[in-house]
Amino acid sequence: MNKKDIIKTLEQIAVYLEIKGENAFRVSAYRKAAQALERDEGTIEEIGDPSKLKGIGKGTASIIEELMEKGESSFLNELKEEIPSGLITLLALPSMGGKKIAKLYQELGVEDAATLRKACEEKKVQALAGFGAKTEEKILAALDDFGKRPDRLPLSLVMPVAEEVTRRLNEFSDINRFELAGSFRRGRETVKDLDFIISTDKPDQVSEQIGLMDNIKQIVGQGETKISLELEFEENLIVPVDFRMVRDEAFATTLHHFTGSKDHNVLMRQRAKENKEKISEYGVESAESGEVTTFTDEPAFFAHFGLPYIPPEVREGYDELETKEADLTLVEQGDIRSDLHMHTTWSDGAQSIREMVEANRERGYTHMAITDHSKFLRVANGLSVERLKRQHEEVRKLNEEFSDFTIFTGIEMDILPDGTLDYDDDILKDIDFVIASIHSGFNQKEDTIMKRLETALRNPHVAMIAHPTGRLIGRRDGYPVDIDRLIDLAKETETILELNANPNRLDLTSEHLKKAQEAGAKVAINTDAHRIDMLDHMPVGVKAARRGWLKKENVVNTWDAETLIAYVNKNR
Incomplete structure (x- = not known):
């Protein structure tokens, strides 16, 4: 387990203990341990003995050591046995945390969505301290949507299923070739189902192998050349999959x-x-x-x-x-030479700077930028000025080790709610690659948001605006942005706009990217990786870029390091 996984597990234990009704000090111990790990700049291996960190006692240290050794926690497994699993699914309801679920569980015997609905309909929830009639109404409204199968599934949910089915088909006999078609192949942000086209001379044998797959919830239909399944994976994820068999x-x-x-x-x-x-x-x-x-x-x-x-x-x-x-002739994965937005253990990432450097080199890149969070984002262990300078010294030392690879110093700096930037210019001028982004004040009016963005765009030290609309697909629309004005400003100030390749974001959208391409504004495709495996989202970003008709010359991380840094520095 990396540090991020361990932090997540400690937070899970805290929630389970909270629901179980354990005393607040014990619950707090696990949250404090998670925070202590988050604050430390080292990887879990570099930390060594976790009990040496302030905020981690012997009990939580033993949990961390077990996670490092075995990859799981026997204590968490015991808690999972003790607490009804239906309670954990209720955490997905809006404004429903561990404390509220604990009260519902302990005082009303709520164990799942059905028993919660019954308690609300009987007006029992509103009688609990901290709830009330309006809260009860909101819970009932949320339960109406809870568990409904959406017409279309976000790409982030479907990708692992597509990869798993592809892996299985590669192990089948009697297949000449196959390919995934449909909206998934076109790179849509959401998909209704997965469509596999299979070339085979023996459709009966292939169909038989498909019918023996794991995770089949039901076979919806089966004919001579087509079989339709519903595959069910963890967290009640049900994905319809069609397999069509044709001669080559x-x-x-x-x-x-x-x-x-x-x-x-x-x-x-x-x-x-x-x-x-x-x-x-x-x-x-x-x-x-x-x-x-x-x-x-x-x-x-x-x-x-x-x-x-x-x-x-x-x-x-x-x-x-x-x-x-x-x-x-659109940008291709093979054109990408760098990733310019990622996080390490210095803020809220899972790996060290060196580990991220090695991972980028393994992917064939020639340069990269380390861009941890700025000081405003305390929840992500943002970097103070002193820590920022220490990190950049480490980056410079690493650069001395590699003659064939360049690491840019960087920062993902918050554009603050009052419209100012998180660091002064005398700090920014010494950073190679400054990213500006909005992580707060999403409810502000469009004019206010645009003034904040314009402040960053007109700052000569800001190289790029990250995830420019702040959306999360299927979960958050983002803040209001005048896209045409944003693109015009980016073109005028020669500031790069990001296509964030995280499949939960894909921000900018393909429609926005097409406008950027037509206007001649420059774009970077970045993964915003917080773990090494997230670097593998780059192909998702490239596919999204192709949907936006982006050409290689307009995507700055297809450039070599010298061309990129010259572009960033020319207006400073």
Whole structure:
């Protein structure tokens, strides 16, 4: 376990103890231990004996040591056995923390959503201290939506399922090739289901193997060439998955058809009609002779209609069929040379600076930026000026070790609610790569938000605005931003705008990115990684960038280190 995992486990134990009704001092001990680890700048290995840290006693230290040794806590496992699992799911309800759930559990016998609803309907909840009639009404309203299956699932939930199904299919026999189609392939932020197109000469055998998969909640439908499943994973995540089996000669047209979008397919059928042809899942049929033409791959399919290859990400039925080939040459994963937004144990990350450096080098990058949180964000152990200077000294020492790799000093600096920046210019001038971002005051009016952003954009030391709208897909809309004004200011001040590749964010959206590309504003695709594995979100960001029609030359982390730093410094 890394430090971040251990902190999360300690906080989990605190919540379980709170629900169980343990005394406040014992609950607090685990929260204090989590905070002590968060405050320390070292990795869990560098810390060594956790009991040496202020705020960690012998009891919590033994829990931490067990987590380091075994990767799990026997104490937490015992608590999970003692407390009804349905109570933990109630934490997902708005404004429902451990204390409130404990009161409901201990005083009303609430154990899950059903018993909570019953208690509310019987007006028992409003009688509890700290609740009241309005709170009871809000709980009932929240329960109406609780557990409902959404029509579309956020990409962040579906990605692990897609990866797992892909892994399983790679182990099957009798498959020639397969590919994931649908809105997932087009890089949409949410998907309704997963569509796998499978080339096989033995559909019965493949279908039989699919039917034996783990995690099947139900088989929705099964025919000769298609099987539809609902796969259920942890936290009641149910993902519909369709598997379509075709002969290899039809693979390209079937893949195109089920990649969509619907509007793109309409455009293609119109193009075929002009050629006196008809497109089906299985090929292109001549209206005159009935002869069916098939293709080895999608580029050959598009070439048949006199079109360049149209990337899946832009098949949305707008003007892609009228676009020149040069404008369809979009940024690719292989173009990325750096990641410019990430966090370490110095603030709220899981790994050390050195570990993040090694992870970036392993991914073939030539440079990177370490950008921990600034002092305003205390909850994330933001860096004081003194700690910031010490960190940058460590970065400089690491730079001396590598002749083939460059580490930029950096910071993710808060744009404060009053419109000022978290550090003065005399501090910022010595930082290689300054990111400015909003983490507070989301309810302010658009004019106020825009004034805050403009302050950062016009500061000569600010290189980039991170996750510019602050949205979290499916959970938070973000703060109000005049996107056109933001892009104009970014272009005018030559400030980079971020496409945050975290699948929970994808901020800016594809629509915003298209505007940025057309305006000539520069964009960086960054992972905002808080753990090493989050660096692997870069391909998600690249796919989102392609949906926004971004070209390589407009994405600053396709540039070499010298070009990037010269761009950042030219207005300082």
